[in-house]
Amino acid sequence: MVRLPYVTALTTLFSYGLLFAFGQLRDFFRRILDARKPSNLKGYAPICLGLEDFYTRRLYLRIQDCFGRPITSAPDAWFDVVERYSNDCNKTLHRTTATTKCLNLGSYNYLGFAAADEYCTPRVIESLKKYSASTCSVRADGGNTKLHTELELLVATFVGKPAAILFGMGYVTNSAIIPALVGKGGLIISDSLNHNSIVNGARGSGATVRVFQHNNPAHLEEVLREQIAGGQPRTHRPWKKIIVIVEGIYSMEGELCKLPEVISVCKKYKAYTYLDEAHSIGAIGKTGRGVCELLGVDPADVDIMMGTFTKSFGSCGGYIAASNEIIHHLKLTCPAHIYATSMSPPAVQQVISAIKVILGEDGTNRGAKKLAQIRENSNFFRLELQKMGFEVLGDNDSPVMPIMLYNPAKIPAFSRECLRQNVAVVTVAFPATPLLLARARICISASHSREDLIKGLEVISKVGDLVGIKYFPVEQEKTTAVEKLKKIQ
């Protein structure tokens, strides 16, 4: 958990207050200037009224060049970022043809399958020639190919469940499955920092939603006891069913879920568990089987396991793995299976090949090497950052590491300065994180070599000194690996 020192909180609040005041001043002058121009709305209500888009107009647009940077190559360890310029203070950005080669510390490329791979790409191209780019049909009609059936079996055995079902997009998987499983009269208890797709799915289902404190099994138990004893709101009838939704790795915190405790609480109170492994499948665990393997939880204890193929497998789409009855029920009722175009066949082939590489079925040990590499890289990077005095969140073994920035001015400063030194980082602010807790998020990949990581550390350290985000004291007694390597060289 993040502990915000008072001084930092005050200075951050002061900065936001200043930005807000300036924004209001600008709005005031804009209203005066626009009062003279005729309105082109002609009786229609405006798309955004009043302060609805204040944050977008006055805070986000000023630093718009830190987000949405286009690239012109594969999102591998090094990639080409397109340079952009603006003529009107970042309101509109224009592309140039110039590119800079940067170190990629922002893409979700945990196992390095993002670029063309020697085993996967030839097979993907073959399947593209055979099945073409799309089936143009829903899975329940004519969109079911041999590849889809093969991948479902493969995913089920990989994850350790009896059956699985595929969808073409990870976001839609959550939004369309949760309404099919629980409806009115049911209760969904979700972690307070769950992803937007889970929140949308929970809202779309019509069930009551309650939130428990992030990663706190004791509070989950309290909420469960209170809710089961109280029953449905107003009528106090007993709940039809209760589902607890947690994630494997929380993408903005880098923390692992406290899965064994959560499972034992849910078993005690007969609630069902839904585990979203979007970031953890393929990236953690000795053989890449996710957070269950890492924490020693039997997959049979989790009722529904969901994951996506975008992060570790370098493809697109999502899956649900559960018992045969649940998958049968979902195939009959889930709207994403009945109404949505089936997953593109080359993307399916990419996942099949990636899983085969991870399991070692391609005849080499590249998979095991990649898994060991990402674990080593993550732990090395995190340790070095902590030694340098940065405030880094997240657990060991997790490839996602947020570095706290807090102050809104430091967000563009950090991002632009790093880009100038050819390191591409991702900075996140409100509304994806709480207002005062802006951060830079590093995603480590198995395709980063040791030299890449050391270069990244050097640049981040220099920029961190410039910007002033080394909130913790630097460890002086042990020399860092950077200096050690410099001595050897």
Add this chain to the structure above:
Amino acid sequence: MDMALPVVNATAAVLARVSAAFNAPLARAVVFGVHIDGHLVVEGLLIAVIVFQLSRKSYKPPKKPLTEKEIDELCDEWEPEPLCPPIKEGARIDTPMLESAAGPHTIVDGKEVVNFASANYLGLIGNEKIIDSCIGSLEKYGVGSCGPRGFYGTIDVHLDCESKIAKFLGTPDSILYSYGISTIFSVIPAFCKKGDIIVADEGVHWAVQNGLHLSRSTVVYFKHNDMASLASTLEKLTRGNKRAEKIRRYIVVESIYQNSGQIAPLDEIVKLKEKYRFRVILEESHSFGVLGKSGRGLAEHYGVPIEKIDIITAGMGNALATDGGFCTGSVRVVDHQRLSSSGYVFSASLPPYLASAAVSAVNYLEENPSVLANLRSNIALLHKELSDTPGLEITSHVLSPIVFLKLKKSTGSPTTDLDLLETIADKVLKEDSVFIVTSKKSNLDRCKLPIGIRLFVSAGHTESDISRLSSSLKRVSASVLSDY
């Protein structure tokens, strides 16, 4: 009698003494000209007691929260429903497995069949140029884009695709989504919030219904494709409602309805929209690349200038033979979605090879507008040949590439209807090697339109394919529906 007198005497004596005490001046004190008599003491005491009682809290029965033991008991007693209902016998979940590309001819379960189940309207599946551009993309960019659009997931092919589509349609800008159905259910909540008014057709498909539900606005449905019903609904909502000027109002329609094959009359909708000041959200998944002289969609078909339609969304999984979706409109409309549309901001971007396939597909359509004439002649031929099918009737529009057949006489229960239609489809596949499908419904879908057989016509079908389908369908429906 003997006892009574002394008792009466004693009581009288006590009373006399008490009244004397009451009326006796107390210590001969005079305060402000008032003699302090004994009764004043009693009255003072009474007032003190009254004030004391008033100042105490009113009596409430004590609240007894549940004790830990009671909560334990309740938790032990509670039995949840099973997570999913038990497997029903006879429920069909196995779909035919394709072993080659889903073009006009495909291989299903080892046999070569004529394929009327893929929405491959322009016949672009298997097109050499598109496959070559995809291969180039795959070798350059890999398969996935590994990030959302805000965090290095924006690849130059996405930007090229957005500007190509905008130029093709004649709008200022467009925005790409990574999945067909997520387009509409992200666009609607981005523009419609709690308190807004939406008027929607009752035949819209599940993704639109989900978007309407997530937007938390007031939704009013009008009769399917009935302009009189739409006009009266709009009139009712705006008449006398002074506040209606300040809230945002939208009409949501599809160009070609997936659930029935009807085409929305856009010219009348635009007239109504301008009269009542509503914005139009048009879902063009099945008409983009199909309707209009050059395939630019419903607006071109009706000759309506594209600026009059506020928001157009479409999935690219149909005519363009790729995946993903786009939304287009004015600059304000598109820019607003880049930060507030959840399916755009919180999801990984479209794989780059699908974006380059979309660009090639639009290029192909621009260079070969004759493919639309092929498609239209195929649809017309199919309508002519199927017009006398025993037991089934065509309910879709003559220009719609989705040809919708429903039972002339329904058996009364939707499950038996579905069984009959599925039997017809199975027999057609097994006996005559023609692959057709029924329209399937999820139990979360609240659309009440009847189900039927949906035929997806492609420009790649030949006349012999169509005659094979019609003769097979006539034969099988005659045998299956002969008892009904």
